[in-house]
Amino acid sequence: MKLYIDAGRAPNPRRVRIFLAEKGVTIPTEAVDLGAMAHRSAAYSAINPMQRLPALVLDDGTVIAESIAISRYIEALHPAPPLFGEGAREQALLEMWQRRVEFHLLTCVSQVFRHLHPAMAAMEVPQVVAWGEANKPRVQDFLTFLDGELKGRAYVAGPRFSIADITAVVAIDFMKPAKLAVPEALINLRRWHGEVSARPSVATQK
Amino acid sequence: MKLYIDAGRAPNPRRVRIFLAEKGVTIPTEAVDLGAMAHRSAAYSAINPMQRLPALVLDDGTVIAESIAISRYIEALHPAPPLFGEGAREQALLEMWQRRVEFHLLTCVSQVFRHLHPAMAAMEVPQVVAWGEANKPRVQDFLTFLDGELKGRAYVAGPRFSIADITAVVAIDFMKPAKLAVPEALINLRRWHGEVSARPSVATQK
Numbered sequence: 001m002k003l004y005i006d007a008g009r010a011p012n013p014r015r016v017r018i019f020l021a022e023k024g025v026t027i028p029t030e031a032v033d034l035g036a037m038a039h040r041s042a043a044y045s046a047i048n049p050m051q052r053l054p055a056l057v058l059d060d061g062t063v064i065a066e067s068i069a070i071s072r073y074i075e076a077l078h079p080a081p082p083l084f085g086e087g088a089r090e091q092a093l094l095e096m097w098q099r100r101v102e103f104h105l106l107t108c109v110s111q112v113f114r115h116l117h118p119a120m121a122a123m124e125v126p127q128v129v130a131w132g133e134a135n136k137p138r139v140q141d142f143l144t145f146l147d148g149e150l151k152g153r154a155y156v157a158g159p160r161f162s163i164a165d166i167t168a169v170v171a172i173d174f175m176k177p178a179k180l181a182v183p184e185a186l187i188n189l190r191r192w193h194g195e196v197s198a199r200p201s202v203a204t205q206k
Numbered sequence: 207m208k209l210y211i212d213a214g215r216a217p218n219p220r221r222v223r224i225f226l227a228e229k230g231v232t233i234p235t236e237a238v239d240l241g242a243m244a245h246r247s248a249a250y251s252a253i254n255p256m257q258r259l260p261a262l263v264l265d266d267g268t269v270i271a272e273s274i275a276i277s278r279y280i281e282a283l284h285p286a287p288p289l290f291g292e293g294a295r296e297q298a299l300l301e302m303w304q305r306r307v308e309f310h311l312l313t314c315v316s317q318v319f320r321h322l323h324p325a326m327a328a329m330e331v332p333q334v335v336a337w338g339e340a341n342k343p344r345v346q347d348f349l350t351f352l353d354g355e356l357k358g359r360a361y362v363a364g365p366r367f368s369i370a371d372i373t374a375v376v377a378i379d380f381m382k383p384a385k386l387a388v389p390e391a392l393i394n395l396r397r398w399h400g401e402v403s404a405r406p407s408v409a410t411q412k
Contacts, residue, residue, distance in 0.1 A: 049351065050306060050310070050351075058295070062295060062299070064298045064299065064302055065302050065306075066301065066302045066305045066306065068301060068305060069298045069299075069301035069302040069305065070298070072297065072298055072301055073294055073295075073297075073298035076294035076297065076298075077294060088279055088282035088283060089264070089268060089279075091278065091279075091282065092270045092275045092276070092278055092279035092282075093268070093270065093275075095272065095274060095275035095278055096270055096271050096272045096275040099272045099274060099275060100256065100271075100272065104256070126336070126340055128334060128336045128337045128340055130332070130334045130336065130337070131334045131336070131337040134332055134334060145255065145256075
C-alpha cells in the first residue's frame with residue numbers, strides 16, 4: 001500500500017492523517033504538494049484522474065480515492081478503535097453526522113475559502129464572491145445547531161469519538177484561513193473543540 | 207420504523223425509494239410534501255431539525271436522516287443484494303464512486319437547478335446566477351469522465367449494480383428540470399443509462 005497525500009493544512013489530507021494517527025497505523029506515503037499544484041501533474045493524474053488528494057494505492061494496483069473511502073478501508077483492516085461505529089444503529093448515526101458536518105460545515109467553510117481568498121484565484125475558476133459570502137451565514141447557522149447538540153453529549157455523534165469529530169475539527173480549524181471565527185457564546189462547541197484538539201492525533205496532525 | 211419522504215422528483219427521496227425497491231423492502235411511510243414546504247413545518251422540524259428529507263424514525267425513537275445513512279441502515283437489516291459491496295476492497299471502491307458521483311455530478315446538477323430555476327427562488331436564498339452557471343461545465347466534465355470509465359465496465363463502480371448507480375441515475379434524470387442535456391456523443395454513458403432506467407426499481411420510482 002502507498003498513500004499519496006499532502007502534508008499541509010488542506011482539510012481532506014488532514015482528515016486521513018488524523019484517522020491514521022487515531023488507529024496507530026503507519027502507511028508508506030508519497031508527498032504530493034497541493035501548494036505547488038503537483039496534484040494536477042500528469043504523473044498524479046494517472047493515479048487519480050479527478051486530481052484530488054489523498055489517494056491510496058493497494059498492492060494489486062487498485063486506487064482508492066476520497067478521504068472517507070480510504071478511512072473506511074483502513075477501518076476494515078484495523079477495526080479498533082471503531083471510528084465508523086459498531087452495529088447498524090450506531091453506524092447509521094455516525095454516517096448521518098459525518099455527512100451533516102461534511103455538507104453543512106466543511107463544504108460551506110471550503111466555499112468561503114475557495115471563493116473569497118485571493119490565494120485560490122488560480123485553483124477556483126471562476127471565483128464567485130457572492131457565493132462565498134452566501135456560505136458565511138450557513139457556517140454560523142450550523143455551528144449554532146451543533147452547539148445545541150453538544151450540550152447533551154460528549155462528541156458530535158454520541159458518547160464516543162468518531163469520524164464525525166474528525167471532519168468537524170478539521171472543518172472548524174479550516175475556518176482560520178477562511179477568515180471565519182467561532183462565536184464566544186457557543187460554549188458547548190468550544191468545550192468540545194478544546195477536548196478534541198488536545199487529542200494526540202489532532203494535536204500532532206496540523 | 208417509519209419513513210418520512212417526498213413522492214416527487216427531488217433527488218434524495220428518489221434515491222431511497224429506488225434503494226428500497228431494489229431490496230424489495232416496504233417501510234410504512236408518511237408523505238412530506240417538499241413542494242408545499244412541509245419539510246419546514248414545526249412538526250417535521252421536530253423530527254429533523256435540518257429540515258431535509260427523507261428521515262427514518264426507528265421504533266426506539268432514533269431519527270436517522272441523510273439518504274445514504276438510511277440506505278446503509280436498510281442494507282444492514284437486509285444485506286441481499288449488497289448495494290454497498292462486499293469485502294473491504296469492493297466496499298471502498300463503491301464508497302469512492304458514490305462520493306465522486308454525489309459531489310461532482312449530483313451536487314453540481316443541483317446547484318444549477320437551485321441557482322438558476324425560477325421555482326427555487328423561495329428555497330435557495332440568495333440565488334447566485336454566476337454560481338449556477340459555473341456548475342454547468344463541471345457537469346459536462348464529469349459526464350465525459352464517467353463515459354470513459356463506462357467504456358470498460360457495466361456499472362459505475364464495477365461489474366455489478368450499486369448505490370453509485372442509484373446516485374448517478376438520479377443525478378442524470380435531475381438534469382431535465384435543471385435544463386441540462388447529456389451529449390449524444392457519450393455513447394457509453396447513454397448505454398448505461400438506458401439499461402439502468404429499464405430496471406423495475408428505477409422505472410417505477412420516478
